[in-house]
Structures are given as structure tokens and as C-alpha cells.
Amino acid sequence: MQLCFKSLPSKCQVHPRRSVASLSVPTRRHPKASCRPSRGLANPVHPISGSLREKNVIARSTADNRKDTEAKTYTPNTVPSDRVLSIWRRVDAVCFDVDCTITMNDSLDLLADFMGVKEQVEELTNQAMDGSLSLERALEERLNIINCSPQDIKNFIAAHPPSSRMAPGIKELITALQARGVAVYLISGGFRELTLPVASYLGIPKANVFANRMNWQWDDETGEPTKLVGFDMSEPTAHNQGKPEAIARIRQRNPYNTVVMIGDGITDLEAVQITGGADLFIGYGGVVERPAVAAEAEWYVYDYKTLVDSLRRFRAAMIGSGAWACAAVRMMAQNTLADDPADDFVDEIKMWVYEEDYEGRKLTEVINETHVNPKYFPGFDLGVNVKAVPSIVEAAADADLIVFCAPHQFMHNICKQLMGKVKPGASAISLTKGMRVRPEGPQLISQMVRRYLGIDCAVLMGANIATDIGREQLSEAVIGYDNFDAAEDFKKLFERPYFRVSLLPDPVGAEMCGTLKNIVALGAGIVDGLGLGPNSKATIIRQGLVEMRSFSKALYPSVRDDTFLESCGVGDLVATCYGGRNRLVAEAWTKAQLSDNPRTFEDLEAELLKGQKLQGVLTSNEVQEILKTRRWENNFPLFTTINRIINGYLPPKYVVDYVAGCKFEVPGVESEEDSLVPLRRTPSARPAAPPTLTPVTPSPA
Numbered sequence: 001m002q003l004c005f006k007s008l009p010s011k012c013q014v015h016p017r018r019s020v021a022s023l024s025v026p027t028r029r030h031p032k033a034s035c036r037p038s039r040g041l042a043n044p045v046h047p048i049s050g051s052l053r054e055k056n057v058i059a060r061s062t063a064d065n066r067k068d069t070e071a072k073t074y075t076p077n078t079v080p081s082d083r084v085l086s087i088w089r090r091v092d093a094v095c096f097d098v099d100c101t102i103t104m105n106d107s108l109d110l111l112a113d114f115m116g117v118k119e120q121v122e123e124l125t126n127q128a129m130d131g132s133l134s135l136e137r138a139l140e141e142r143l144n145i146i147n148c149s150p151q152d153i154k155n156f157i158a159a160h161p162p163s164s165r166m167a168p169g170i171k172e173l174i175t176a177l178q179a180r181g182v183a184v185y186l187i188s189g190g191f192r193e194l195t196l197p198v199a200s201y202l203g204i205p206k207a208n209v210f211a212n213r214m215n216w217q218w219d220d221e222t223g224e225p226t227k228l229v230g231f232d233m234s235e236p237t238a239h240n241q242g243k244p245e246a247i248a249r250i251r252q253r254n255p256y257n258t259v260v261m262i263g264d265g266i267t268d269l270e271a272v273q274i275t276g277g278a279d280l281f282i283g284y285g286g287v288v289e290r291p292a293v294a295a296e297a298e299w300y301v302y303d304y305k306t307l308v309d310s311l312r313r314f315r316a317a318m319i320g321s322g323a324w325a326c327a328a329v330r331m332m333a334q335n336t337l338a339d340d341p342a343d344d345f346v347d348e349i350k351m352w353v354y355e356e357d358y359e360g361r362k363l364t365e366v367i368n369e370t371h372v373n374p375k376y377f378p379g380f381d382l383g384v385n386v387k388a389v390p391s392i393v394e395a396a397a398d399a400d401l402i403v404f405c406a407p408h409q410f411m412h413n414i415c416k417q418l419m420g421k422v423k424p425g426a427s428a429i430s431l432t433k434g435m436r437v438r439p440e441g442p443q444l445i446s447q448m449v450r451r452y453l454g455i456d457c458a459v460l461m462g463a464n465i466a467t468d469i470g471r472e473q474l475s476e477a478v479i480g481y482d483n484f485d486a487a488e489d490f491k492k493l494f495e496r497p498y499f500r501v502s503l504l505p506d507p508v509g510a511e512m513c514g515t516l517k518n519i520v521a522l523g524a525g526i527v528d529g530l531g532l533g534p535n536s537k538a539t540i541i542r543q544g545l546v547e548m549r550s551f552s553k554a555l556y557p558s559v560r561d562d563t564f565l566e567s568c569g570v571g572d573l574v575a576t577c578y579g580g581r582n583r584l585v586a587e588a589w590t591k592a593q594l595s596d597n598p599r600t601f602e603d604l605e606a607e608l609l610k611g612q613k614l615q616g617v618l619t620s621n622e623v624q625e626i627l628k629t630r631r632w633e634n635n636f637p638l639f640t641t642i643n644r645i646i647n648g649y650l651p652p653k654y655v656v657d658y659v660a661g662c663k664f665e666v667p668g669v670e671s672e673e674d675s676l677v678p679l680r681r682t683p684s685a686r687p688a689a690p691p692t693l694t695p696v697t698p699s700p701a
């Protein structure tokens with residue numbers, strides 16, 4: 001707080017003898033403020049500085065004061081607007097009024113009390129309040145009365161160490177700010193000698209302290225300061241409007257875009273009222289609450305935790321609650337809860353759960369009670385900070401980072417529900433593996449998110465079998481990105497010691513890999529169902545990789561070759577062909593085909609996956625539509641053969657004879673002109689009669 005008694009308008013002058021109690025109510029001590037009594041203080045609320053503060057408010061702002069006393073009520077802005085929050089979150093430098101960092105009042109008043117001259121200083125203060133003393137004279141006269149020696153100051157600091165009078169949460173706030181590279185300054189209308197110990201305790205460099213300097217008489221013989229003889233008037237804080245002036249100097253010396261002032265007095269509020277000052281004033285009422293300040297502040301807080309929490313830039317949400325969604329949200333929850341210095345994330349993560357009954361109860365209720373999703377990811381604790389919500393809009397609406405991880409067939413409906421319902425600046429990432437085929441062409445899930453929601457969407461793809469990640473076994477993934485900053489944020493959100501994430505500037509290539517490997521995994525399952533060994537499976541994997549790359553590059557020429565050697569390419573292909581659900585169900589389906597009891601994919605999916613979803617069968621049909629439309633079938637013999645096998649047009653053994661398999665024409669299947677209709681949507685059981693296979697005329701690709 002800076003005293004400012006000069007040029008008082010006559011109508012707001014205060015009678016010098018008027019007691020604090022008789023003043024109208026411009027200050028209120030916040031009930032939560034912790035005030036430790038200290039030596040020399042009978043009353044934990046310092047009487048002198050208490051009165052100074054009140055009178056200062058009156059002296060500085062008659063209009064505000066009148067408003068306070070007449071209206072008696074005021075409404076502080078305790079909820080920041082979007083504008084205020086966005087300034088706060090991108091702040092480069094924060095200037096604190098030193099009074100807001102300590103629970104006791106102005107250190108100079110404490111010092112007067114310590115020196116036993118409390119009443120005289122108070123008397124002088126009252127005279128100043130009459131308007132007969134300027135700010136400079138008031139400070140000077142008070143110093144004359146206090147008349148301390150350097151040793152007195154040392155004794156005073158020893159008696160009132162900064163650690164004993166810190167405002168609650170101030171150290172955490174300053175640590176959080178500095179951890180994210182924000183410069184922190186202290187600006188005081190008091191004296192440097194008293195402010196520096198506070199700065200040192202808070203880890204604020206001396207160069208970042210603006211306060212008045214005491215002038216000392218120096219002993220010629222000892223070379224030591226001996227007697228206080230006044231103070232240096234050249235500091236900005238020695239004059240009216242010293243705080244905006246100090247901020248202007250800070251800005252001149254540093255290339256800060258955004259500077260915020262935090263204070264509790266009218267002189268702090270001035271920081272934003274003068275050109276060249278701060279961009280935002282945040283009022284602090286945790287120690288002393290001044291209605292005139294609270295009424296004017298764009299944001300008024302009563303504790304620093306509010307500011308620490310709101311600094312956390314990102315609230316994450318998970319859209320999906322299947323096996324991979326749960327494994328992924330578990331990692332996210334571990335990260336958001338972790339005590340990282342920058343503390344980028346809000347701890348709580350909302351997870352949208354497609355509501356269903358689980359053993360007579362709502363699945364969301366069970367998850368919130370047990371922190372486990374017993375249907376889709378049994379046996380794994382998701383984290384206390386994961387909140388299951390049945391409303392997709394509620395889950396996504398306040399999120400800055402939205403993670404999509406639902407089976408691809410549901411993604412169109414999900415996007416439609418979220419249109420216009422997500423934060424404009426939010427970023428998304430898709431963990432979904434699959435694509436949509438529309439009459440005008442294919443659409444990747446990330447493209448769908450971008451188109452429907454109007455936000456950036458990266459992808460996370462890799463060899464990521466959910467249960468292994470739940471067991472915290474080493475896995476890798478790539479984030480395919482267009483927007484590097486968002487990709488870095490997502491990397492922080494997902495990366496764990498057992499989950500290595502690298503950034504890849506080929507989002508389309510990564511997503512195509514994740515999508516197409518599910519078709520190849522069906523082929524691997526068929527190989528297993530046929531009882532063939534590793535050599536045959538390796539053949540399918542190799543040919544599958546070749547076709548994945550050719551198909552991706554044929555659709556999207558910018559896709560990079562190297563992408564196929566990443567975790568999203570060969571890594572995911574191997575993992576899924578050995579341990580995935582597509583492989584599992586295709587193996588069972590093949591065995592059933594070869595037995596007397598053929599089964600459908602739907603049937604086996606329901607039985608073996610218990611609600612989890614296969615992606616490969618749908619994807620195979622979707623990709624086949626594209627191959628047919630573009631007359632590319634012969635160029636993709638494995639994809640085509642697998643599609644014919646799973647739709648019952650070829651026996652499973654053709655999986656290893658895919659060149660021949662793709663040359664057979666499927667009878668009764670639509671003409672090429674009608675080719676947007678898939679071969680057959682519902683996979684059949686074993687066909688009644690073996691299909692008649694005739695070679696197709698090779699078509700130009």
C-alpha cells in the first residue's frame with residue numbers, strides 16, 4: 001500500500017482526531033486472514049496501519065467511499081470473465097503490492113510499533129490525513145520519528161521474520177508463476193530495507209523489488225551506516241501514482257506483453273487506470289477487504305488458491321469409456337493429479353460414459369463409486385479424479401483438451417451432438433481407429449472432428465493394447481499433429497514412464513496406419529484360425545504393411561514413408577496381429593467357419609468381447625468401398641481377399657493365397673457404378689453353397 005495524502009479534495013478530508021471506529025466502513029478484515037500476534041503488538045490487527053488503510057481509501061476516492069457507505073453493499077467480481085482469465089493465463093509478469101504478501105499490515109507501521117513510537121507516528125499520520133502533509137513529507141516525518149538504526153531493522157526482522165507473516169498461499173502462487181516462466185515483482189510504498197527480506201523469502205530477485213530507499217548517515221571511521229536521515233525521493237514509489245510508474249519502468253526494461261497487478265489498495269488499482277501500467281488488476285481481499293477496491297476490480301479474490309487453480313490452463317475431458325478410453329484416461333488422471341511444477345492441468349477429468357445398466361445400477365454411478373469401469377476395463381483403478389458423466393455435452397463443454405476415444409462407428413453421432421457445444425479455443429485429439437466413407441469420399445475421424453466442431457484435432461496412434469497399458473507395461477505411441485503447441489500439451493497429458501510418446505508431423509499417415517492395421521489383424525486372426533505358423537503370419541503382416549502404405553499414399557500423397565516404421569505403423573500392426581481383439585475374433589470366426597457350427601462376427605464379438613467393439617470388419621467394408629469406387633481392388637490383393645473372406649465370398653484359406661483371391665469375381669455383387677454400397681454389411685455365416693469364383697478382368701488402378 002502506498003500512502004497518498006497530497007491534494008485532498010476538501011470534502012473528503014478526515015478529522016485528525018476521528019477514531020478508526022468512528023470512520024465509515026471502508027475496510028473489513030477478512031475472517032480467514034491469519035494474524036499472528038507478535039512482540040510489541042497488543043492487538044493482532046495493527047491499529048495504526050489499520051487506520052491508515054481506512055483513511056487512505058477515503059482520501060483517495062471520495063466517490064468510492066460515498067458509494068461504499070451509502071450503498072452499504074457491493075458485489076465483488078469473484079468470477080473472472082473470459083477476457084480476464086485469458087489475460088491471467090498468458091501473463092508474463094505479475095506485480096504484487098507487498099502488503100498482499102503478508103498477513104500483518106504495512107511493515108513501516110510494524111516497525112514504528114517495534115520502536116515504541118506507535119502513537120507519535122499515528123498522530124503524524126492523522127495530520128497527513130488532514131491533507132496538510134504530502135506523501136513525501138509524511139514518509140519523511142514518520143521516518144524521523146521512527147529514527148531506527150540499521151541494527152534496529154535487523155532486530156525488527158528477527159522479531160518478525162517474513163516466514164511468520166506470509167499471506168496464506170502466496171508462496172505457492174509465486175512458485176507456480178515462476179515455474180511457468182512468469183516474472184514476479186514486489187512493489188511497495190514502504191521501504192526497501194523492510195521489503196527485501198520478504199522478497200528473499202518468496203524467492204523474488206532484489207532487482208524485481210520497487211520500494212523507497214532509506215538514506216543513511218555513514219560513519220567515516222567504520223564505513224557503516226549509522227543514522228537514518230531520510231529517504232531517496234527518486235524512486236517512483238515515493239510519489240503519487242508510483243505503482244503505475246514502476247510498472248511503466250518494468251515494461252520499458254522488459255519485453256512483456258502482459259503485466260498483471262495484484263493488490264488491495266486504491267493505489268494498486270491505479271496500476272490499470274493509467275496508460276503504460278498493468279493490463280489487469282486483481283484485487284486481493286484475503287487480509288484486508290476494501291469495498292472501494294473490491295467494487296472496481298475486474299476480478300476480486302479472497303485466497304491465492306483461486307489464482308493458482310485458474311492458472312492451470314487445461315481442463316481435459318475423455319469422450320468414450322471403453323477399454324482403451326479407460327486405459328488412456330487412467331494415464332491422463334495420473335498426470336493431471338501429479339504435482340508437476342508448472343501444474344498445467346486441472347486435476348479432475350470428466351469422462352463421458354455411454355450410459356447403460358451394469359448389474360442393475362447405472363454404469364456411471366458404479367464408476368464414480370469404485371473408480372473402476374467393471375464392464376469395459378475391469379480390475380484397473382482409473383483414479384479418484386476421473387468423474388464419469390452420462391451427458392456428453394457436460395463432459396466436453398468446459399474442456400480445453402478433448403480426447404475422443406469411441407469406436408469409430410459412433411463418432412459421427414458424437415460429433416453431431418457436440419456441434420457448437422465445445423469451447424472455441426479447445427484442442428482435440430482422436431485415439432479412435434477407423435474412418436467414415438461418404439459418397440464424396442473417405443473422412444478420417446480427426447477430419448470429422450475438425451469439420452463438425454471447428455477445432456484442431458491431432459491423433460494419438462500406436463501399439464497400445466489397453467490391458468497391457470493398464471498393467472503399466474512399456475508402450476509407445478505417436479501424436480500426429482498439425483498444431484505443434486497442442487501436440488506438446490497432449491504429450492504432457494499422456495506421457496508416463498511406461499508410455500512413451502513422440503511427436504510426428506504426419507497426422508494423416510498416423511491415423512491411416514491405425515485404421516488400416518485392423519484389416520490386416522483380421523487376416524492374422526484368419527491365419528491363426530487356420531492353424532498356420534509364424535511364417536504365414538509374417539507374410540500377411542508384411543503384405544499388409546505394404547498395402548497400408550500404398551493405400552494411404554494413394555489417398556493422401558503427402559503421407560510420409562517413415563510413418564510406417566513408427567509405433568503407429570509397424571509397431572501397432574505387430575501388436576494387433578498378435579494380441580488384438582480383431583485377431584482374436586477373426587481366429588474364432590475362422591475356426592467356426594471350418595467347423596460344423598459357423599458363427600457370425602457379431603455373435604462372436606458379443607460373446608468374446610462382452611460389449612467391446614470390433615473395428616476391423618466395418619473398416620474392411622469401408623475401405624473396400626473406396627477400392628471398388630476407384631477400381632483399385634487388384635492393387636490391394638490382401639485387403640480385397642480379406643474382405644471377401646469375412647463376407648463369406650471366399651473360404652478362409654485364401655488369406656495366404658491373396659493374389660488369386662482378389663482375382664475372383666464375386667457373383668451378385670453390385671456393379672462398379674453402384675460401388676458405394678458395401679459388399680455385404682452383415683457378415684454371413686458360412687454361405688449355403690460354396691461361392692463360384694471366376695477371375696475378374698484386371699482393372700487399371
Ligand SMILES: NC(=O)C1=CN([C@@H]2O[C@H](COP(=O)(O)OP(=O)(O)OC[C@H]3O[C@@H](n4cnc5c(N)ncnc54)[C@H](O)[C@@H]3O)[C@@H](O)[C@H]2O)C=CC1
Nearest residue numbers: 321322323324325354406407410432433464465466612613
Ligand atoms: N482396446 C484397445 O486396446 C484399443 C482400442 N483402440 C481404439 O479405440 C477406439 C475405442 O475403443 P475402446 O475404448 O477399446 O472401446 P471398447 O470397444 O472397449 O468399448 C466400446 C465402447 O463403445 C460404447 N458404446 C456402445 N454403444 C455406443 C453408442 N451407441 N454410442 C456411443 N458409444 C457406444 C461403450 O459404452 C464402450 O465404451 C476404437 O477405435 C479402437 O480401435 C485403440 C488402441 C487400443
Ligand SMILES: O=C(CO)COP(=O)(O)O
Nearest residue numbers: 462463464465580581582
Ligand atoms: O489398436 C489396438 C492396439 O493398438 C487394439 O486393436 P484391437 O481392437 O484389435 O484390440
